[in-house]
Amino acid sequence: MTNLTKLTIAGALNGLSKGEFTAEELTEAHIKATEAKRALNAFITETPDMARDQAKESDARRQAGKAGALDGIPLGIKDLFCTKGVLTSAASHILDGFTPQYESTVTANLKAAGAVSLGKLNLDEFAMGSSNLTSYYGGAVNPWTKTSDPSAKLVPGGSSGGSAAAVAARMVMGATGTDTGGSIRQPAAFCGITGIKPTYGRCSRWGVVAFASSLDQPGPMARTVEDCALLLGAMAGHDPKDSTSAPVAVPNFAAALTGDIRGLKVGIPQEYRPDGLNAEVSQAWEQGIQWLKDAGATPVEISLPHTKYALPVYYIVAPAEASSNLARYDGVRFGLRVPGTSLDDMYKKTRAAGFGKEVRRRIMIGTYVLSAGYYDAYYAKAQKVRRLIAEDFTKAFQTVDVILTPTAPSAAFGMTETTDDPVTMWLNDVFTIPTSLAGLPGLSLPVGLNSDGLPLGLQLIGRPFDEETLFKVAGVMETAASFTAVPEGV
Amino acid sequence: MSLDKGTVRAIAELARIDVPEDELDHLAGELSGILTFVEHLSEVNTDGIAPMNSVADLGLPMRADIVTDGNQAEAVLANAPDAMDGFFTVPKVVE
Numbered sequence: 001m002t003n004l005t006k007l008t009i010a011g012a013l014n015g016l017s018k019g020e021f022t023a024e025e026l027t028e029a030h031i032k033a034t035e036a037k038r039a040l041n042a043f044i045t046e047t048p049d050m051a052r053d054q055a056k057e058s059d060a061r062r063q064a065g066k067a068g069a070l071d072g073i074p075l076g077i078k079d080l081f082c083t084k085g086v087l088t089s090a091a092s093h094i095l096d097g098f099t100p101q102y103e104s105t106v107t108a109n110l111k112a113a114g115a116v117s118l119g120k121l122n123l124d125e126f127a128m129g130s131s132n133l134t135s136y137y138g139g140a141v142n143p144w145t146k147t148s149d150p151s152a153k154l155v156p157g158g159s160s161g162g163s164a165a166a167v168a169a170r171m172v173m174g175a176t177g178t179d180t181g182g183s184i185r186q187p188a189a190f191c192g193i194t195g196i197k198p199t200y201g202r203c204s205r206w207g208v209v210a211f212a213s214s215l216d217q218p219g220p221m222a223r224t225v226e227d228c229a230l231l232l233g234a235m236a237g238h239d240p241k242d243s244t245s246a247p248v249a250v251p252n253f254a255a256a257l258t259g260d261i262r263g264l265k266v267g268i269p270q271e272y273r274p275d276g277l278n279a280e281v282s283q284a285w286e287q288g289i290q291w292l293k294d295a296g297a298t299p300v301e302i303s304l305p306h307t308k309y310a311l312p313v314y315y316i317v318a319p320a321e322a323s324s325n326l327a328r329y330d331g332v333r334f335g336l337r338v339p340g341t342s343l344d345d346m347y348k349k350t351r352a353a354g355f356g357k358e359v360r361r362r363i364m365i366g367t368y369v370l371s372a373g374y375y376d377a378y379y380a381k382a383q384k385v386r387r388l389i390a391e392d393f394t395k396a397f398q399t400v401d402v403i404l405t406p407t408a409p410s411a412a413f414g415m416t417e418t419t420d421d422p423v424t425m426w427l428n429d430v431f432t433i434p435t436s437l438a439g440l441p442g443l444s445l446p447v448g449l450n451s452d453g454l455p456l457g458l459q460l461i462g463r464p465f466d467e468e469t470l471f472k473v474a475g476v477m478e479t480a481a482s483f484t485a486v487p488e489g490v
Numbered sequence: 491m492s493l494d495k496g497t498v499r500a501i502a503e504l505a506r507i508d509v510p511e512d513e514l515d516h517l518a519g520e521l522s523g524i525l526t527f528v529e530h531l532s533e534v535n536t537d538g539i540a541p542m543n544s545v546a547d548l549g550l551p552m553r554a555d556i557v558t559d560g561n562q563a564e565a566v567l568a569n570a571p572d573a574m575d576g577f578f579t580v581p582k583v584v585e
Contacts, residue, residue: 097569098569099568099569100569101562101565101566101568101569102565200545200546201545201546214543214544214545240551240553243550243551244544244546246546247551306534308530309530309531309534311527312527312528312529312530312531313528313531315524315527315528316528316531323505327506330506331571332570332571332578332579332580333569333570333578334569334570334571335569335571336571337571337572339581340581341581342581342583343580343581343583344506345581346580346581347506348506348507348508349508351505351506351507351508352507352508352509355507360507361517361520361521361524363505363507364498364501364502364505364507364517364521365521365524365525367501367504367505368493368501368521368525371501371504378528380541381531381532381536382528382531383541383542383543384534384536384539384540384541384542385531385534385536385539386541386542387539387540387541387542388534388536388539390542390545421523422520422523422524423523423524423527437545438545439545439546464545
């Protein structure tokens, strides 16, 4: 039999429909891969028995001619999605033992499409981080290694680091991620896979542990553009339980992969080429522009003048929203409780013990910028500049159809190379945060390896609810890049 | 913006997070660094710009004012660290 873990989702669906293998066989192959690669720490909770049951049911549905759009496809779920009866930790100590009594809309949609879940994937605590190192369960490890130093462990990026590592290491065929400031796109770039943050409102946030509600958006991560299109088609859709979920129809995303981008205008923002941009990242970007030219598209220099303010805006808005959202972790209703002499004392001890350093820091910044006397100077100011950033994109999309930029300013870095300076760490998301603030869809795809053997990604940014153009352009770039490299041991 | 120890203590109190006295100085330094970083925004002219609360120009949807769910006390309490007789419990708050 072919190596089932090397198939794409589209390829596996084809094989399943032809009866070349069963969902049980496909699932078993991935359970084995998951067990063999535990050193990557990609999973927080493995659910192999549940997966076997789901696979068996999937085979029965297929036999009965009732197979769904993703029937029998083994996936991993970022441990930020509530899953009924399965520990949901947000990679935080404060959610110890939390077993949701309900299923998030996105994972319920995937189940309804027949997907099999292999378990819950590692992430930065409450999705706050760009390295996966803030996880209470320890960092997930990038399956890729440097040719110059193969023994050095690299981060998979974050916050959806476990998702990216598991997809890249062929433990799962695809995974859910969530993206607040780059948490799908940056780990996808670091691990040589494809991921899309859809337009804000495309996927329901109901049942997703909240970080920054005006920015959070679930999305898929997989090894091909088409696979991401298939996954998003199943995940997306209007949900009355999320008041910010958009009442728009879900198109057939995979049908957008026509390969024809002739006449398309591609914006190249000058502000994404700062002094000192990594030369190999810059080269990959130039190469990407050339591929699109060769396919008949026209690059257009554009300006997004408020780009440099995106990071400061983000680090006011996101912590402010986080400080409100995370107020619910009080030791009363779920998770960890540390006894105290009074109610306040219990709150304070529980939250001090339950939240990690980065989360505590962000809650405190958020608390400060929302506090009396500082609200206007920080929070209201940031919301105003956020509008200017969004308007930059609106203006640009009057002349271009899509924007091409690097996804991250570097390739994956070492797990021990990280700095204690939070601001330096945040610079990882400098190219992805503006898109998040504007609520636009952004897709990252791998375009090549750097001189040290590590994947580099490029980002495509689209108009609101125009994921189809992103998939179409990404499909053309994917063909041109023919990225077939795999990490060692895969 | 440079935060002093007292301000950090007050923020920690508002956030209901215990911060040991000997960590206040370090935290003051970190938080001050972050505030200095975000203060670049003051150079942007935002006169007449409305704050952006949401990227969706949808307005909040309305629904019929009817009961859609309920009678789930057991499920609601299932994850409570110390539920009792159908209630959440907290340390004594009334003397």
